[in-house]
Amino acid sequence: MLTSRRPSLGVVPARIDIGHGQEARRKLAHDGAVVLTGLEATADAPVVAAAAVLGQRLRQVFPLRQRQSQDGNPVHLHADSFDIVVDMGGVPHRRRDPDEDYVLIQCVQPPGSGGDSFLADAYRFVDDCTATDPDLWEFLTQADVDLYGAWGGLRGLPATPRVGRHVEYTRTGRRIVRRTDGAAPLHRDPDAEHIQTMLARFQETVRDMEGTLPRFRLAQGEILILDNYRCWHGREAHTGDRIVRILTLRSSDAR
Known part of the structure; x- marks a missing residue:
C-alpha cells in the first residue's frame, strides 16, 4: 500500500435559497452537493426540495426517515444504500434501494x-487511487462483493446476495462509487481472504482521509442534497440532541 498523503478531496456545498431551483440544480451537477436554505423544518420540506431541484427527473421517493441522537458518536464517510422490500397486506413494497442516486x-x-458535516468527492478519490494506490483502484473497479453480506442477519434484508462492484456505471454512463460497511466477500469466493484484506484497506484509507476534509454546519431547516453516486458524507461527534430527516430517492438517471 502506498502511503503518500492525499490532497484534500473535500466538498463544501454552496448555500442556495429554495427559490432558485435552477441554480441549485446547476451547482448540484457541478459539485455533487448543495445546501438549500429558506425552508421551514417541516416533514414536507425534503419532498418539496427534491421536486424543486430535480424537477421532472424525480422518479421514486422512499419513506422519510427521522434520526434522533443524543451525545452521538462520529458517523464515518459513507454513501447511502440499502435493499429492503417489505410485505404490506400481501403486496411487496420497496422501502430502500441499492441504487438510490440522491440523498x-x-x-x-x-x-x-x-456534529459538523463533511463530504468527500468519491470520483476524485477513485481517480486519485490510480496513482496513490493502484491495487486499491483495481479492487474497487474489478472485484465483485456482496454489497450487504455483512448485514445478513438484519430483518427484512433479502437472503439473495446483492453482487456488485464498488465502482460501476449506469446504462447512460453515469459513474457510481459505493461506500458501505455492509460489503463482504461472496460466499465461498476463492479470493475471500484477499477481498477481506482490501475491504479493510479501503476502510482504513477512507478513515485516514476524513481528517483532511473541511467541515460545515447545517442550520435548522436547511437541507443538504447529495449526489449519492458521487459524494460520500459523514459527521463529527456531538453533544446534546440532534434530529435530522433523511430522504433517499431515484431519479431518471439512476441505474
Whole structure:
C-alpha cells in the first residue's frame, strides 16, 4: 500500500435559497452537493426540495426517515444504500434501494455542540487511487462483493446476495462509487481472504482521509442534497440532541 498523503478531496456545498431551483440544480451537477436554505423544518420540506431541484427527473421517493441522537458518536464517510422490500397486506413494497442516486438530509434540530458535516468527492478519490494506490483502484473497479453480506442477519434484508462492484456505471454512463460497511466477500469466493484484506484497506484509507476534509454546519431547516453516486458524507461527534430527516430517492438517471 502506498502511503503518500492525499490532497484534500473535500466538498463544501454552496448555500442556495429554495427559490432558485435552477441554480441549485446547476451547482448540484457541478459539485455533487448543495445546501438549500429558506425552508421551514417541516416533514414536507425534503419532498418539496427534491421536486424543486430535480424537477421532472424525480422518479421514486422512499419513506422519510427521522434520526434522533443524543451525545452521538462520529458517523464515518459513507454513501447511502440499502435493499429492503417489505410485505404490506400481501403486496411487496420497496422501502430502500441499492441504487438510490440522491440523498436529502434536513436539519430539524442542530446539536448543542459538534456534529459538523463533511463530504468527500468519491470520483476524485477513485481517480486519485490510480496513482496513490493502484491495487486499491483495481479492487474497487474489478472485484465483485456482496454489497450487504455483512448485514445478513438484519430483518427484512433479502437472503439473495446483492453482487456488485464498488465502482460501476449506469446504462447512460453515469459513474457510481459505493461506500458501505455492509460489503463482504461472496460466499465461498476463492479470493475471500484477499477481498477481506482490501475491504479493510479501503476502510482504513477512507478513515485516514476524513481528517483532511473541511467541515460545515447545517442550520435548522436547511437541507443538504447529495449526489449519492458521487459524494460520500459523514459527521463529527456531538453533544446534546440532534434530529435530522433523511430522504433517499431515484431519479431518471439512476441505474
